Amino acid sequence: MFSTLNWFGWALLSALFAALTAIFAKLGVAQINSDLATLIRTAIVFVLLCLYVAGTRQWSNPLALSGHSWLFLGLSGLATGASWLCYFRALQLGNAAQVAPIDKFSLVLVVIFAVLFLGERPSLREWCGIALIAGGVMVLAFKEQG
Template sequence: MNPRESWLLFALGSAFFAALTALFGKIGVAGINSNLATFIRTIVILLVTAGILSLRGEWARPANLSSQAWLFLVLSGIATGLSWLCYYRALQLGPLSKVAPIDKLSVAMVILLGIAVLGERPAWPTLVGGALILAGAIVIAVF
């Protein structure tokens, strides 16, 4: 499998599992505190990831990571946690069919952040796709 197909396969897997995350999350937060639900989800993710690292023999010494890697992984973890807390609360309060697509505005936002922060120069199809995601989220939120 060439590298292009490899990242695409994982991206499609991510989308599929994100869809299941939304469905299972909506069902799972019914009747419980959304923050507690996020905590339980986080423990499960920790255990699953530790299991994968163990099975694949991929454990490494964290001391070998640069301070920049540590900083941005910690910031990413904080952002992920806040995203999950907001997402589960939104699932608790709103319909799955609106919450999940609006959450995917992150795709359009990351295109803009890639441009502003990393200096990326996306191709026109990427910009058009981001604009369509934005338009779709507006239609879903308003109507």
């Protein structure tokens, strides 16, 4: 089943698992320090990925990777770790229904960064979609006062 999925199918699965992540994480940080919760989550992800890569015979020597790959995968790992620490702290302090939309503002930032750093050029239609996402984030994230 999974071998026939295209990018859109994988992206939908990513969204499903990201949604479950928010709910499970909110429940998981209820009684422990959010940084410890992030460490536990990271360890589980590490073990799961080791088993998956070994089980699907995708292992190759990481020392054979180029310096370019190591640099940007390292930076990506640092950004992921920082994101997870911030996300778990936000979930511990706020409502999942407010934290998750703000976290998804990363969609807007990805497009902006892709334009600035990767030279991508979204169409007017795509910019309109990004503006709608940004507006939706604000509507979902901030409760009415009063």
